[in-house]
Amino acid sequence: MNPALLLLTDSRLPAGGHAHSGGAERAIASGAVRDVPSLEAFLRGRLHTTGTATAALTAAVCAEAASAEPRWAALDAEVDARTASPAQREASTTQGRLLLRVARRVWPSPVLDGLARATPSPHHPLALGVAAHAAGATPGEAALAAAYHAVSGAATAAVRLLGLDPVAVHGLLADLAPDLAAVAAQAGLAAGAAGWEALPAGSAPALDLIAEQHAQAAVRLFVS
Amino acid sequence: MRASAAVATALTGDGRTIIRRLASAPPLTLRQTGPRAVHLISTAAGPLGGDRLALDVDVAPYTTLELGSVAGTLVLPGDGASEMLVTARVGAGATLRFAPEPTVLAAGCDHRLLVRLTLEADADVFWREEIVFGRHGESPGRCHARFDATCDGLPLLRQEFTIGDPALDASPAVYGTARCVGTTFLTARTDKPTVSDGVAVLPLAGPGTLVSALAADAVELRSRLEWGEQTALTPAPTSPR
Amino acid sequence: MGANHDDHHHAPDGRGRALRLGVGGPVGSGKTALVAALCRALGRTLSLGVVTNDIYTTEDADFLRRAGVLDEERILAVETGCCPHTAIRDDIAANLDAVETLEHRFGPLDLVIVESGGDNLTATFSRGLADRQIFVLDVSGGDKVPRKGGPGVTTSDLLVVNKTDLAPLVGADLDVMARDARTVRGERPVLFTSIRQEPTAAAVATWVSDQVHAWSHDHAVPVS
Numbered sequence: 144m145n146p147a148l149l150l151l152t153d154s155r156l157p158a159g160g161h162a163h164s165g166g167a168e169r170a171i172a173s174g175a176v177r178d179v180p181s182l183e184a185f186l187r188g189r190l191h192t193t194g195t196a197t198a199a200l201t202a203a204v205c206a207e208a209a210s211a212e213p214r215w216a217a218l219d220a221e222v223d224a225r226t227a228s229p230a231q232r233e234a235s236t237t238q239g240r241l242l243l244r245v246a247r248r249v250w251p252s253p254v255l256d257g258l259a260r261a262t263p264s265p266h267h268p269l270a271l272g273v274a275a276h277a278a279g280a281t282p283g284e285a286a287l288a289a290a291y292h293a294v295s296g297a298a299t300a301a302v303r304l305l306g307l308d309p310v311a312v313h314g315l316l317a318d319l320a321p322d323l324a325a326v327a328a329q330a331g332l333a334a335g336a337a338g339w340e341a342l343p344a345g346s347a348p349a350l351d352l353i354a355e356q357h358a359q360a361a362v363r364l365f366v367s
Numbered sequence: 368m369r370a371s372a373a374v375a376t377a378l379t380g381d382g383r384t385i386i387r388r389l390a391s392a393p394p395l396t397l398r399q400t401g402p403r404a405v406h407l408i409s410t411a412a413g414p415l416g417g418d419r420l421a422l423d424v425d426v427a428p429y430t431t432l433e434l435g436s437v438a439g440t441l442v443l444p445g446d447g448a449s450e451m452l453v454t455a456r457v458g459a460g461a462t463l464r465f466a467p468e469p470t471v472l473a474a475g476c477d478h479r480l481l482v483r484l485t486l487e488a489d490a491d492v493f494w495r496e497e498i499v500f501g502r503h504g505e506s507p508g509r510c511h512a513r514f515d516a517t518c519d520g521l522p523l524l525r526q527e528f529t530i531g532d533p534a535l536d537a538s539p540a541v542y543g544t545a546r547c548v549g550t551t552f553l554t555a556r557t558d559k560p561t562v563s564d565g566v567a568v569l570p571l572a573g574p575g576t577l578v579s580a581l582a583a584d585a586v587e588l589r590s591r592l593e594w595g596e597q598t599a600l601t602p603a604p605t606s607p608r
Numbered sequence: 609m610g611a612n613h614d615d616h617h618h619a620p621d622g623r624g625r626a627l628r629l630g631v632g633g634p635v636g637s638g639k640t641a642l643v644a645a646l647c648r649a650l651g652r653t654l655s656l657g658v659v660t661n662d663i664y665t666t667e668d669a670d671f672l673r674r675a676g677v678l679d680e681e682r683i684l685a686v687e688t689g690c691c692p693h694t695a696i697r698d699d700i701a702a703n704l705d706a707v708e709t710l711e712h713r714f715g716p717l718d719l720v721i722v723e724s725g726g727d728n729l730t731a732t733f734s735r736g737l738a739d740r741q742i743f744v745l746d747v748s749g750g751d752k753v754p755r756k757g758g759p760g761v762t763t764s765d766l767l768v769v770n771k772t773d774l775a776p777l778v779g780a781d782l783d784v785m786a787r788d789a790r791t792v793r794g795e796r797p798v799l800f801t802s803i804r805q806e807p808t809a810a811a812v813a814t815w816v817s818d819q820v821h822a823w824s825h826d827h828a829v830p831v832s
Contacts, residue, residue, distance in 0.1 A: 157698065157699040160699070162687050188541040225525050228560070230560065303690040345529070348542065348548055348579050349538075351579050352579070358560070363687065365689045366687045
């Protein structure tokens with residue numbers, strides 16, 4: 144594994160991720176997530192739906208970053224088409240913009256500059272995939288980073304909001320390791336195979352509802 | 368069983384829509400029920416495991432087609448997986464309303480439901496899909512649904528739903544306590560998202576809107592979708608029944 | 609906070625951009641009141657922007673907007689995901705994004721004030737976010753606070769002790785506070801204010817104004 148992957152997935156990466164709960168704050172507010180088992184169900188559901196899509200898109204982006212003239216607008220449109228909720232699109236482009244800013248300073252490269260010129264606020268899978276490429280990671284590794292990103296922010300948010308035992312929650316993330324590996328492997332295969340239109344498009348209707356409820360909530364601690 | 372049914376419209380010289388082609392293939396039987404309306408009539412049980420069914424819809428430019436069904440579709444187990452593929456092309460300035468009754472996933476089924484919707488500019492589309500997780504008190508079999516809509520070659524909406532893994536179905540991120548999932552895709556644009564109990568009206572990044580709903584039963588699902596459809600098609604929001 | 613859609617990430621050396629002033633301090637010490645006072649005092653002569661880091665909702669931003677001290681579009685609120693100190697110290701991405709969004713929309717600006725969410729005495733601003741920082745205490749916390757120190761009290765560029773009008777009521781000895789502050793801060797300045805009695809906080813405004821002029825002198829873009 145490329146050591147840069149450790150930096151890209153570290154929750155201390157200063158790219159604004161700490162302020163996003165991936166829907167966990169609203170799921171907690173509604174009582175749907177209230178303890179470690181319900182958090183586990185939430186994270187598994189997130190990973191195996193939208194997580195499969197973002198992992199595959201991130202892998203495809205990482206692969207495209209090696210081409211002479213990457214088609215960023217087309218890939219960004221593929222992410223848009225897989226993100227029906229405007230609140231989730233906004234969360235994705237905000238995190239993408241912040242990650243791009245960090246990546247350009249940490250791993251300066253023409254391909255990151257090119258992405259910034261093409262789409263200053265790219266979706267997160269674009270920023271992550273290109274950052275992974277710039278840092279020397281493979282598409283499969285980029286997919287693994289994306290899969291982990293699909294669960295880590297929500298897990299941390301639940302620890303903060305519910306006061307869950309952080310060791311229990313990290314145990315839960317460790318239990319998800321085989322799922323993360325499977326999602327990343329599947330994403331790597333999908334990204335290497337057919338055209339982008341056939342990439343996974345896992346949807347989670349509850350997450351879409353939660354995201355819009357959160358965006359309209361008067362009181363919130365997390366951006367998303 | 369393999370079966371391919373098709374419906375196609377054409378524009379007459381005086382600007383009217385006619386149903387140019389209506390090809391049934393049991394169990395997919397199509398009946399014209401109005402000048403611009405066609406209904407799907409099930410003439411056999413199923414789809415059953417092993418069935419490969421395809422429906423091809425071609426709405427010519429500047430014509431109108433309403434496609435419905437007289438009853439819900441009960442997906443049953445059988446020898447292997449079943450598949451229903453709906454391919455629809457909606458030409459420039461054409462109108463398509465696709466609103467069949469729900470698909471019910473019986474215990475033990477293994478179903479694929481694929482929709483490929485290709486739109487040209489100014490196509491006006493209303494496309495409703497409802498999936499019910501098993502008959503009353505029944506655990507559903509498996510289903511993988513994929514919906515792909517493009518407009519003028521650009522991706523507009525791509526969604527996949529997987530049903531039938533109890534741990535994932537019950538996830539508060541996926542369906543939670545719901546027993547039905549439904550979506551209505553509309554080419555009508557909305558300015559802002561709206562959300563109510565179990566239903567959201569989601570303006571897409573491209574030209575269109577998705578109404579997405581979860582519900583305990585098919586009646587509640589329909590009511591939530593209809594509320595979302597009305598909200599999307601009229602500016603002033605109301606409350607769901 | 610709205611997304612911005614241009615590539616305008618600033619170079620990290622600070623050349624050609626506004627002074628970024630952090631205003632931190634415990635909950636209720638008067639940070640928002642001080643920011644409002646600075647806007648009143650400086651808003652006519654300097655081009656300003658404000659970023660708030662509310663713990664909950666957008667209360668501080670709303671207070672400033674209602675106070676009418678600044679064009680409301682020049683005030684942006686950042687959500688901090690339960691961790692206000694993280695957003696100003698460890699992961700400053702969302703704050704930087706907000707600052708640069710303001711500079712892009714209204715620039716060139718002379719001064720961008722970043723108000724921290726109320727936290728504790730250990731919270732300080734990253735030098736990657738704030739060029740200068742003010743730490744605000746109030747006398748009702750007790751006159752021992754400066755002696756106890758903490759990074760905010762000891763390292764801030766200016767320590768403001770607010771609500772001096774309450775000192776007799778809470779039994780706080782301002783001389784003790786001044787002496788203790790000098791002990792832990794050496795030559796770094798300390799100012800005593802009562803923003804309630806003096807809503808422009810003139811002494812603090814003068815200090816800030818001096819900082820802005822020094823900054824713009826040192827960080828002008830060289831004419832080539």
